[in-house]
Amino acid sequence: QKEVEQDPGPLSVPEGAIVSLNCTYSNSAFQYFMWYRQYSRKGPELLMYTYSSGNKEDGRFTAQVDKSSKYISLFIRDSQPSDSATYLCAMGGGANSKLTFGKGITLSVRP
């Protein structure tokens, strides 16, 4: 089993839709959970950062962590064409002080 698995996509939704992006992981030592957004031909941009379990909200974005299920989610409300990008989950913690990334999912929001 891979340490971090992310739905490969791609995902296409109409403008205004609620988007749910998900990752599962196997390493129970992970405590830090990140979501990055990467526009085409650009570097990843840190979007959301959560420590341990729970929810975190920032505008139209909500990050959710369920450590008991080893499952994290990013919800985007009222999606906009400008949200079209690749979204990467990342996590770390424990003895291995590196980030482990999902492979990313490409989201397209149709006007």
Place this chain on the structure above:
Amino acid sequence: DVKVTQSSRYLVKRTGEKVFLECVQDMDHENMFWYRQDPGLGLRLIYFSYDVKMKEKGDIPEGYSVSREKKERFSLILESASTNQTSMYLCASSLMTPYTQYFGPGTRLTVL
């Protein structure tokens, strides 16, 4: 805002050439990282550094070396470029924890 800059956006080199990729961050971050990103393989860690003159191998260090002589600057060196090193190279930095990493814009390297 954290700013991580990389020396080139696009680079074309010949097989066998020595290639230097430079990364500079302006936020006094302790940690710096080099990744490569390839379709279907995601981000893979090449090398990282927790302090000046310190380096640690990541998951795919073969064919690469690094240098960190100053805190703000982290260089990736391809000793003898090969076609399988054609990739997008991303530099990142973070303050205390290695997890909240901020990325530069990337260098798309093509080795012919």
